[in-house]
Amino acid sequence: MSASMPPVQTDLAEVFPDLMTIRARAQGGDLPGALAEVRARATGLAEDAITVTELVAESEGIDDDLAAHLRAHADDRLARTLDAHRTILSAGSAADPAASTRADSAAGLARAEQTLIRLCAEDPTDRYAWYLRLVTARGLGLGWSESRRRYRRLAAVDPHHAPAQRQILRSLQPRWGGSWEAAFGFAREVSATAAEGSVEGALVVTAHLDRWLAEDGGAQNDYLVQPGVLAELEEASDRLLAVPPPSTYAWVQPHTEIAVLLGVAGRRVRAGQHFSALGPALAEGPWAAAARYQEDLQTMRSSVLAEGRRR
Numbered sequence: 001m002s003a004s005m006p007p008v009q010t011d012l013a014e015v016f017p018d019l020m021t022i023r024a025r026a027q028g029g030d031l032p033g034a035l036a037e038v039r040a041r042a043t044g045l046a047e048d049a050i051t052v053t054e055l056v057a058e059s060e061g062i063d064d065d066l067a068a069h070l071r072a073h074a075d076d077r078l079a080r081t082l083d084a085h086r087t088i089l090s091a092g093s094a095a096d097p098a099a100s101t102r103a104d105s106a107a108g109l110a111r112a113e114q115t116l117i118r119l120c121a122e123d124p125t126d127r128y129a130w131y132l133r134l135v136t137a138r139g140l141g142l143g144w145s146e147s148r149r150r151y152r153r154l155a156a157v158d159p160h161h162a163p164a165q166r167q168i169l170r171s172l173q174p175r176w177g178g179s180w181e182a183a184f185g186f187a188r189e190v191s192a193t194a195a196e197g198s199v200e201g202a203l204v205v206t207a208h209l210d211r212w213l214a215e216d217g218g219a220q221n222d223y224l225v226q227p228g229v230l231a232e233l234e235e236a237s238d239r240l241l242a243v244p245p246p247s248t249y250a251w252v253q254p255h256t257e258i259a260v261l262l263g264v265a266g267r268r269v270r271a272g273q274h275f276s277a278l279g280p281a282l283a284e285g286p287w288a289a290a291a292r293y294q295e296d297l298q299t300m301r302s303s304v305l306a307e308g309r310r311r
């Protein structure tokens with residue numbers, strides 16, 4: 001990266017100091033302290049609660065501490081759910097049905113599923129456990145009917161659960177036996193009724209990102225310059241920027257997705273508004289997905305951030 005290019009920070013713990021504190025506790029031997037931080041955020045917006053739980057679940061070197069904690073506190077529901085979450089992660093990506101370790105992955109997902117079934121039976125209002133059951137449903141290939149059933153159970157508890165909506169969006173796509181028509185139908189329905197500035201209001205952006213990534217080579221550019229696509233992205237941009245984000249951490253994802261798509265589409269001013277909102281932060285997934293366009297995107301981003309520093 002050029003010395004003039006502002007650094008990219010895709011680790012949310014480097015962007016939000018409280019997340020770094022939680023990770024430090026988890027990895028530093030204070031797992032109970034980390035779990036207490038997760039519990040403190042458990043009743044807030046689902047997208048922020050899941051951001052924190054995923055941060056802990058992905059922390060390195062906590063398996064021994066978690067096992068010891070569960071031996072001492074076998075009834076700790078959060079710890080049991082976290083253990084299932086780590087089992088899902090260690091089973092491999094549930095988004096890759098062609099993985100060479102598919103059988104081992106399925107076995108791990110099945111173990112996690114059994115734990116999650118018990119957790120949901122004990123407390124049918126547990127958002128975290130139901131969310132993970134959407135992940136296992138897709139990874140185990142349980143089909144759209146079962147994913148929809150689980151989503152309805154979760155939506156009855158939290159109808160605005162943005163991470164669950166993202167899982168359903170993926171389940172509806174052709175790669176998992178669905179169609180783009182169904183995926184966009186769901187995304188548009190969710191986005192149309194969502195609050196301005198919200199993560200769920202940008203679900204249609206995620207749908208366009210996934211559709212764009214499904215295209216090959218030059219067809220990617222052709223896709224983004226379609227008038228209908230640009231119109232939806234610009235409308236989503238307006239709504240996302242209309243008010244300060246209600247989420248504490250999760251707003252980084254939709255702002256990155258739309259900055260990438262608008263930037264690649266040549267809407268530099270609009271993309272710049274989102275890069276400005278992001279500052280040093282970028283969501284790793286969409287930023288990495290735009291690798292072939294990053295030089296131009298970085299030029300846009302650098303210009304916007306430099307202008308902000310001059311003000």
